[in-house]
Amino acid sequence: MRKKIFATGMGGCVGHYLYDELKKNDEFEFIFLIRSPEKVKYDTSKINVIKDEFKNIKKYAEIIKDADYIIHLLADWGGEEGNFQETIDFFNCIDTNKTEKILYFSTASILGKDNKPNISVKTCGTPYIRGKYKFYEKLLSMPHYKKTVILYLTWVLGGDKNHPYSHAYYAIKSGVKFIDIIKFFSVDINFHFIHSKDIAQIAYFLLKNDTKEKEFILGNEPITADIFIEKMCQVLSKNNPKFKINFPIEPTIKLAKFFGKKFSDWDEYCIGNRKLTFNVVNPASFGLTPYYPKIEKILEEIFQTR
Template structure:
């Protein structure tokens, strides 16, 4: 008998790649929660194993009976701001996972954000104290889920900077803005700053999640509750400038060093309003973690380098 997977946020960028990959590699029954079925750009009309549920996370309580029959749940849905962030990211997400039957559910995959972790993948208290509604709600939800009845089968994934999208898939926020970012490279190449980060493409996220939903328990499968930060190799701010300039055939010459002291001076001089969380991030500068990629699980990343992303910019 085919196993059942309940997916929230299915009409988003990551959701599209995940659905496509699950349809290709499994015979699972997919239950897709979408607010507007018209945003689902994958034709599932001839797929008897795909069930589209047009509703919002606010009404997740209406599906408790269905959720108790699920072997797998993948929650990618997110509220990005305002009160909705706490309702969706904390209250309704906790309600979703609380509805699972521990006797039936095999794996529960929760999408959080790497922003709430330090370089050793530990939760930082500042995320709850200073974070935006989105950050603070993710922080509160994780603490609750890791102490819940499904903690022994919970896998939390923390995407770093997410790129992705195509003609038949919605673009991530970063991919939407990539062309605009390139416009500023001719000026940004004269600046030098200390910082580093990771990125990951949505198709590589889909590869990893599909593996987690199909791999048997064993030495390669993560211990649970698990924290997996999804990202490619660390990039410095200088690497970013160099690779952007290579793509645009620009030279990197003399650079003015933009120190934290100088940034703080500019903020004060021009009386720029900066939230406490933004100040914390400016001081942090390095957003690096112990990351996993498709290679961690014996697969091959489709977008291992920034150059792979830039090659697709129209």
């Protein structure tokens, strides 16, 4: 008998790549909750697609209770409820005696210096961040926790003609018009990144294999903003300048405030933690071969220079 997978968020960038992995296995039966299935780029003929919004998740309690695996990939970017109360409603529909494993996707933005959720984001975060943190807090006391694998995502890249583009993809594409100016400035920022195809590879592995650890931060080793800009210049065949002007973040922020610029609590938090890095995992951590271990390979795909 085939195992049933109930999944949310499969209409997005990561979801498309994840289905590429899942469909290789004939032992699965798929039930996907998708708000706009007409936008999905893959063949859904072998999938039980439920067209509805996540806020109505309790309507499908009986279907959810019958699932062997749960994948909760959906993110409510605009508010707190979808990431908190509606996610609690979803988990309350899960039969922990029947369901073997739950893959829950969160964001590394809720994490602090110890690689654990940081309580300060509960108050200073955006509604999306607050919801993700509050659900983690709740999950710890739920019976589902022991069957849940939590995947914290760093900066997510990816997308092509067969997969929707990530938010970061659009940010890079829109910012490239300023590259001839940006390349002359040095900014003291670090960040992790990971391609959606590698996220999918890890998620599929964790679905099929048990691990001692139950919480993973997905990303490649951190790179600096300067290295990122240098790689962009290389990919775009632009000369890297022989000198750079240091962009002093703190003095600039103080000056902006002096002239009336308002910064949210989350802005302040991000500025203060702009060099925060984590103990990350990528496909190689599980004995797999990464598709996109280097940022330049992703940039080549974005700008189609390969």
